[in-house]
Amino acid sequence: MNKNLTQKKKIAIIGTVGVPANYGGFETLAEHLIEDLGQKHDITVYCSGKKYSKSERVSSYKGARLKYLPFDANGIQSIPYDTLSIINALFFADVLLVLGVAGAWILPFVRIFTNKKIIISIDGIEWKRDKWNLLAKWYLFWAEGKAVKYSHIDISDNEAIQDYTAARYGSLSRIIEYGADHTMKVAVTEEATEQYPFLKEQYAFKVCRIEPENMVHVILEAFTKTSRMPLVIVGNWDKSDYGKSLKTKYSQHPNIHILDPIYNQEKLDVLRGNASLYVHGHSAGGTNPSLVEAMYLGLPILANGVSYNRVTTENRALYFSDQESLIAEINKIYTAKLKQVGEDMQAVAKRRYTWSHIAFKYELLVEEALNTSEKADVEAETKNIPYDQLLELGHAHLKTNLNF
Amino acid sequence: MNSIHIIGPLAAFLMTLLVIPVLRKIAFRINMVDKPNFRKVHTLPIPLIGGVGIFIATTLALGLALPFDLDILGFKNIYLAMSILLMMGVIDDFFELRATMKLAIQLILAHFIFSQGIKIESLHGIFGIYELADWMQYGLTVVVIAGAVNAFNLMDGIDGLAAGLAIAGFAVFTVLAVLTNQFLLALVFLTYIGGLFGFLRFNLSKSQKVFIGDAGSLMMGFILVVSGIRLIQSAQNTANVSLVILGVVAVMLIPVFDALRVFRKRMKSGKSPFNPDKTHLHHLVLTTGLRHKASSLGIVGLMSGIILIGFISYQLVGLTVAFIAMLFLFSFVTSLLQFHNRLMSWKTKIKRMENINH
Incomplete structure (x- = not known):
C-alpha cells in the first residue's frame, strides 16, 4: 500500500469564518471535516479573529488546531485573510484545502515554489453576483482563473458549476455538495x-x-x-x-x-x-x-x-x-x-447530502491530491498526438473536443 | 491678422446649423442614408451628410474670414486633395465602393501630398533615428497618410466619437500652431472645431440625427494627418519641434493603434484583418454599460489622458519615454476593457447554461 495513504498528513482548512460553526455552509463543512477527516489526519482551521472574541478563542477544537487572524473572512478583507492563512500554512501543512478564491492570486507562487498540494473549492460563481462592485468582480473573475489553473484539484458544489469550469478552463472539476443532517425537525409547541x-x-x-x-x-x-x-x-x-x-x-x-x-x-x-x-x-x-x-x-x-x-x-x-x-x-x-x-x-x-458522505468525498480527494502532480482536465488524451499523425489515421476530429 | 478673421469659427458653427437641415432633407429624398444592420447600433435610417455639411460650412466660413489669395502652408493643394477624398466618400456612402478602389485613391492622394513637399523627413531622434533616406521618406509618408485616414474612418462607430476626437485633435493642433507662431493656421483649425460643434448638435440629437458618413470621417482623418505632418515640418529647426511631434502623435495614437490592435487580433484568430466585427475600442467601451455619448466622452477623455501623460513624461524624461508612456496607457485601458468584455461574455454564456432546462 502506498505510504502516503497510511501516514497521518497535515491539512490546513483556509477561508472559513471558523469553528465552532455559527455561520454559513463552509463553516459547517469545516466542522464536519474536523469530526470525520480529523480521525485520519491532523487538521488546522484558520478562524477570523473579528468573529471570535478573545474569551471565545480556543487553541484546539474537537482535536483540530485553530489559528486566528485579525481579519474578516468575507468582503474585501477576505483577500489578506486567505493570503496570510495560505502563507502561514506553507510552514507546516501537506495539503491546503482552500474554500473560496479570494486568496488565489498567491497560488501560482505556491504551486511553483513549494510542493504543497492545493485543493480549492470555488464556491459558486462568485464574480457574477450583484453584491460585488466592479473592482471586486474583476478581481474575483481573474482570481477564479488562477485558482482553477494552479490548484491540484478544484471542487464545484454543483454539476452546473462543473459545466462552467469545463467550458472556461477545460478543468475536470469534482463535485462535492453540502451536508444537511445537522438540521432537525422540531414539533410545533x-x-x-x-x-x-x-x-x-x-x-x-x-x-x-x-x-x-x-x-x-x-x-x-x-x-x-x-x-x-x-x-x-x-x-x-x-x-x-x-x-x-x-x-x-x-x-x-x-x-x-x-x-x-x-x-x-x-x-x-x-x-x-x-x-x-x-x-x-x-x-x-x-x-x-x-x-x-x-x-x-x-x-x-x-x-x-x-x-x-x-x-x-x-x-x-x-x-x-x-x-x-x-x-x-x-x-x-x-x-x-x-x-x-x-x-x-x-x-x-x-x-x-449527509455530512459523513460529504466528508468521505473530501477524504478521497485529499488522498488523490497527495498522489498526484498533474491536474485532471476534460480533454481527451488523443489531443497529445500530433495533428499530422491523427490526420493520417483518419482521426483528426480527436484533436479537440469542440465537436461534442 | 485682421479682426474679421476671428469670425471664422463662429461662422462655421452657424453655417453648419443652416446647411445640415437642408442636406438632411435632400439625403432622405435621394436615399443617402445609413440603413440599420446587425453590426450597427441604430434602428432607423440616418442621413449620411455630416461630412458634406461640415465641408460646405467650413469652406464658406474660411472664404469669408481669410484673405482669398492667402495660401497657408500649401493650403489650397491640401484642399483640392481633401475635396477629392470627400467626393470619393460620398460616392462610397451611396454605392459602397470596393476596398481596393478606395485604397488606390487614397494612395494616389497621399502621393500627391508628398509631391507637394509635405512629408515625414526625420524621426527627430525617436528611438535614436534622425534624418530618413528619400525612399523611406516617401514610403513612410504615404503609409502614414493612408493608414491614419483609414484608422480615423474606423473610429466612426458611435454618436459623437469621430467628431469628438477630431475636435480634441484640432484643439491640440491649435495650441501647436500658436506655439509655432502660425496664427492664421490656428484660425483654420478653430474654424473646423466650429463646424464640428455645429455637426454634433445634429449628431447627438434624437429627432434630427445625421451621421458624419465615410465622407466626413475620411476627410477629418485626412486634414488631421496632413496638418500634423505639415505642423512638424514647419516646426523643424525650432525649439518646439519635439513638443509638436508629441502633440501630433498623441492626436493620432488612439485611431491608429486601435486599428492595429483590432487587425492583429483578427489575424491571430485566423480571420482577414478587414473582416468587420464588434471589437473596436468603442464596442469595448459600450460593454461597460455606458451610453453612446458617455462612451464617446470617455474615449475623448482617454485621449486627453494620453496627451497629459505624454506631456508630463516628455517634460520629465524625453520624447521616447513619452511615446512609451502614451502607448502603455492606451494598452492598459484597452486590456482592461477586453478583460471586462470577457467577463461580460462569460456572464451571458452562464446565463444560457443556467436556463438550459426551461
Whole structure:
C-alpha cells in the first residue's frame, strides 16, 4: 500500500469564518471535516479573529488546531485573510484545502515554489453576483482563473458549476455538495402557535437574504395573486432599500407574513420544519445549503428552475421561472403531490447530502491530491498526438473536443 | 491678422446649423442614408451628410474670414486633395465602393501630398533615428497618410466619437500652431472645431440625427494627418519641434493603434484583418454599460489622458519615454476593457447554461 495513504498528513482548512460553526455552509463543512477527516489526519482551521472574541478563542477544537487572524473572512478583507492563512500554512501543512478564491492570486507562487498540494473549492460563481462592485468582480473573475489553473484539484458544489469550469478552463472539476443532517425537525409547541398563529394551517415558507438575485420581489408579488396558501418569509428586510421597499409594500397583505431575521435556531426550525411548501428563489451560485437542508427535512420544494437548483433536486421538485409560472405552480398544488415531492426530496438528501458522505468525498480527494502532480482536465488524451499523425489515421476530429 | 478673421469659427458653427437641415432633407429624398444592420447600433435610417455639411460650412466660413489669395502652408493643394477624398466618400456612402478602389485613391492622394513637399523627413531622434533616406521618406509618408485616414474612418462607430476626437485633435493642433507662431493656421483649425460643434448638435440629437458618413470621417482623418505632418515640418529647426511631434502623435495614437490592435487580433484568430466585427475600442467601451455619448466622452477623455501623460513624461524624461508612456496607457485601458468584455461574455454564456432546462 502506498505510504502516503497510511501516514497521518497535515491539512490546513483556509477561508472559513471558523469553528465552532455559527455561520454559513463552509463553516459547517469545516466542522464536519474536523469530526470525520480529523480521525485520519491532523487538521488546522484558520478562524477570523473579528468573529471570535478573545474569551471565545480556543487553541484546539474537537482535536483540530485553530489559528486566528485579525481579519474578516468575507468582503474585501477576505483577500489578506486567505493570503496570510495560505502563507502561514506553507510552514507546516501537506495539503491546503482552500474554500473560496479570494486568496488565489498567491497560488501560482505556491504551486511553483513549494510542493504543497492545493485543493480549492470555488464556491459558486462568485464574480457574477450583484453584491460585488466592479473592482471586486474583476478581481474575483481573474482570481477564479488562477485558482482553477494552479490548484491540484478544484471542487464545484454543483454539476452546473462543473459545466462552467469545463467550458472556461477545460478543468475536470469534482463535485462535492453540502451536508444537511445537522438540521432537525422540531414539533410545533403551543407557545409557538401562540406567537405564530399561521402554524395551525398550511403555509409556504421562505428564508433568505433579501436580495434581487433571490427573486424575493417576484415571489411576494405572486403570493398576492393566489389564495392557495399564505407565504411566511423571513429575511434581513431592513438592510437594503430593496428590502425596505418590499417590506412597506407587502407587510399589510393578508396572504403574506413578513418576519424579521430569527436568530434562535430552534424557533426558525419550527417555522421551516412544519411548512407545507418550501419556496427557493435563489438564482445564483451552485448548491445552496438552505435548499439541501429543506430537502433533508422532507419539505416539498418549489424552486427557481435554474440549472443549479434542478441538479440539486435531481429535477424532481416543482419549478418556476417567472411570476406567471410561479402562480400557476402554486395553484396546481394538491396535498398528495406535495407529499410525494417531499418524500422524493428527503430520499435525495439522505442519499447525497449527509455530512459523513460529504466528508468521505473530501477524504478521497485529499488522498488523490497527495498522489498526484498533474491536474485532471476534460480533454481527451488523443489531443497529445500530433495533428499530422491523427490526420493520417483518419482521426483528426480527436484533436479537440469542440465537436461534442 | 485682421479682426474679421476671428469670425471664422463662429461662422462655421452657424453655417453648419443652416446647411445640415437642408442636406438632411435632400439625403432622405435621394436615399443617402445609413440603413440599420446587425453590426450597427441604430434602428432607423440616418442621413449620411455630416461630412458634406461640415465641408460646405467650413469652406464658406474660411472664404469669408481669410484673405482669398492667402495660401497657408500649401493650403489650397491640401484642399483640392481633401475635396477629392470627400467626393470619393460620398460616392462610397451611396454605392459602397470596393476596398481596393478606395485604397488606390487614397494612395494616389497621399502621393500627391508628398509631391507637394509635405512629408515625414526625420524621426527627430525617436528611438535614436534622425534624418530618413528619400525612399523611406516617401514610403513612410504615404503609409502614414493612408493608414491614419483609414484608422480615423474606423473610429466612426458611435454618436459623437469621430467628431469628438477630431475636435480634441484640432484643439491640440491649435495650441501647436500658436506655439509655432502660425496664427492664421490656428484660425483654420478653430474654424473646423466650429463646424464640428455645429455637426454634433445634429449628431447627438434624437429627432434630427445625421451621421458624419465615410465622407466626413475620411476627410477629418485626412486634414488631421496632413496638418500634423505639415505642423512638424514647419516646426523643424525650432525649439518646439519635439513638443509638436508629441502633440501630433498623441492626436493620432488612439485611431491608429486601435486599428492595429483590432487587425492583429483578427489575424491571430485566423480571420482577414478587414473582416468587420464588434471589437473596436468603442464596442469595448459600450460593454461597460455606458451610453453612446458617455462612451464617446470617455474615449475623448482617454485621449486627453494620453496627451497629459505624454506631456508630463516628455517634460520629465524625453520624447521616447513619452511615446512609451502614451502607448502603455492606451494598452492598459484597452486590456482592461477586453478583460471586462470577457467577463461580460462569460456572464451571458452562464446565463444560457443556467436556463438550459426551461
